[in-house]
Amino acid sequence: MSPYRGSAAFTDEWKHFDLALDDGVATVTFSRPDKLNALTFDVYADLRDLLAELPHRGDARVLVLTGEGRGFCSGGDVDEIIGELQKLPAGELLAFTRMSGTVVKSMRDSPLPIVAAVNGVAAGAGAVLALAADFRLLAPEAKFSFLFTRVGLAGADMGAAYLLPRLVGLGRATELLVLGDEVSAERAVNLGLASRIAEDLPAAAEELARKLADGPALAYSTTKLLLTRELDLDLGGAIEMEALAQALLMKSDDFGEFYAAWSEGRSPAWSGR
């Protein structure tokens, strides 16, 4: 989404998840199925770095997150993260919590729309990663659990206490984050925590990602970023930001293309510029 390249090379091989690229759609698949895709420090670091380079790689206009096997992502691995954290000094703990927070911040700040295809359990940090996406599509067996307090930690992790009330309201967010109870796919949809349940989740995720990749990318991207920013603006600032953004979009190729296509009675051929 940005044409500006610097000296840094792009990463050739992501070692801690699978990355697939298909005509503008980047798909991260968490790939520790025997652990329900529990996170390790390495997975976090790869997510941090991928989110940093993805907007200027030039080969992706949408990002999909999904999991291999029965789980989406079961959160921090009990052995490889929770056990290790017991031994770390304060400064290294903070370096870890800041890294995980950076992943969520980068997802919300990314110009790419992000789709979470939640194929099974999304627990702890896995639930927050789903929360930080723009769209959540669920397999019928998907479920969410913000189970942080069950391990003695705060339900406020990686921005969960900022994001969840803005999706489902303060009362329901309090229940889910303080108690860590499980949320079924059906309840998640009813609460506004997810868009819908898809019987064939891979097909539904592919269809949505394709639409986002082939559509007016600048319009989609601007909408997503203004949604992110305007949660933190007041009414006057938000309206001025939208006036500036929309005036810019009115000078975009895609807005001209819409009108040309409409005048000629054909479908627009979006360039995303």
Place this chain on the structure above:
Amino acid sequence: MSPYRGSAAFTDEWKHFDLALDDGVATVTFSRPDKLNALTFDVYADLRDLLAELPHRGDARVLVLTGEGRGFCSGGDVDEIIGELQKLPAGELLAFTRMSGTVVKSMRDSPLPIVAAVNGVAAGAGAVLALAADFRLLAPEAKFSFLFTRVGLAGADMGAAYLLPRLVGLGRATELLVLGDEVSAERAVNLGLASRIAEDLPAAAEELARKLADGPALAYSTTKLLLTRELDLDLGGAIEMEALAQALLMKSDDFGEFYAAWSEGRSPAWSGR
């Protein structure tokens, strides 16, 4: 709602919509039914000016917005707005997007409660006008579509990306603004995007508007304005603002009238003062 008049005369004739006044109820009816009440630059300018003078005209305590014919408001006219915008320089585009943003800002800042009686399709800017009202009553055939991205523009238009997440949550707002999908009347009510469906919409809108016009206008107006402002305040500032506002209202004629009426076993005769 304000007794202070300046030198400027009030407008005698609104050329680009119908304005009716009935004992405190001002009703704007969009009146291009053959175009599903598509907006023109002139309609926006008249809305901007009406909203500016309405609070000090003295003859209106509530504003109703509705449409003539099958549509409520189908947004910017493809010929008269979208076509024209293709030709404008950047500064004039910004003057337009700021004018349309001002309409929404003025609706939210108006001391008058505003009722959108959505009689049919509310699309694009028409959907945002409905969103900026305080109450949305729907005909069974009403529907919403924030279709901006379908013309290559940002779904963040006139404050939509500020308002919609605060009505229906961030997840659902993202879906509606990024994808521009249509929302039926029933789904709109379920999402909290509208109050209810009325089989007889004109009667329901008249009943609500009459109640707002005949009730304790200062109490209604203060409630509406504090709802607007407190979206942008922190908890401490909000509670202090409410303490100040309520202490003032306790010195109002209507609060005294309530207690007198209650003591005498009769209904209060509200003056709105």
Place this chain on the structure above:
Amino acid sequence: MSPYRGSAAFTDEWKHFDLALDDGVATVTFSRPDKLNALTFDVYADLRDLLAELPHRGDARVLVLTGEGRGFCSGGDVDEIIGELQKLPAGELLAFTRMSGTVVKSMRDSPLPIVAAVNGVAAGAGAVLALAADFRLLAPEAKFSFLFTRVGLAGADMGAAYLLPRLVGLGRATELLVLGDEVSAERAVNLGLASRIAEDLPAAAEELARKLADGPALAYSTTKLLLTRELDLDLGGAIEMEALAQALLMKSDDFGEFYAAWSEGRSPAWSGR
């Protein structure tokens, strides 16, 4: 929740409601059942003072609010508050509205999770007290009514216009606060205004309070306070606050206890430290 004591003695006897303490659960029972537990100036003052001392008394880890008899709390007593307010000068009115606002502020700022066990009507200020709790459990006959405008006052009272939109969205909050209409228990749950309806409310409230009192109190408390604070932070500030808080919690006894218990195949024995 705080070990720091000053010179001030704790209050021996609360004269204007019943306070019971049971192994970490403090229960306030409004006790004017013949008046549906209408509030007096004295009840407000006792709430203000109890909320100030509760966090450092050391004998309470959760607070329950409930009512004796048919009502939860019917709001300001018409004779003892509304009648008296008619006579007060501006400064004393403001002292009253600030006191009532302080009660809500202290509830939201309290490190103790607060459960409202809404056993009947919660009206006016009674509805706002329920709103300021973290959890709302309802008897089947519970109902809410933010009836301020019906007495000529603003629906924005004690922070209601800040809190309600953040629980149920701006559109529904506008309806409820401007019009003051009654909300049934069932609708309250559907709107996200309450967690659930319990046929046996005292048992359900006791169960939830016991869980909160016996669980990882520092984790619960931190989650609640960050939910409160992050409503007023931007995304970046919220994520940094969570990173700092979670790094601290990773140094807590309870996080260590979780891992030890998990390693030993037993349930954790939470100390709340």
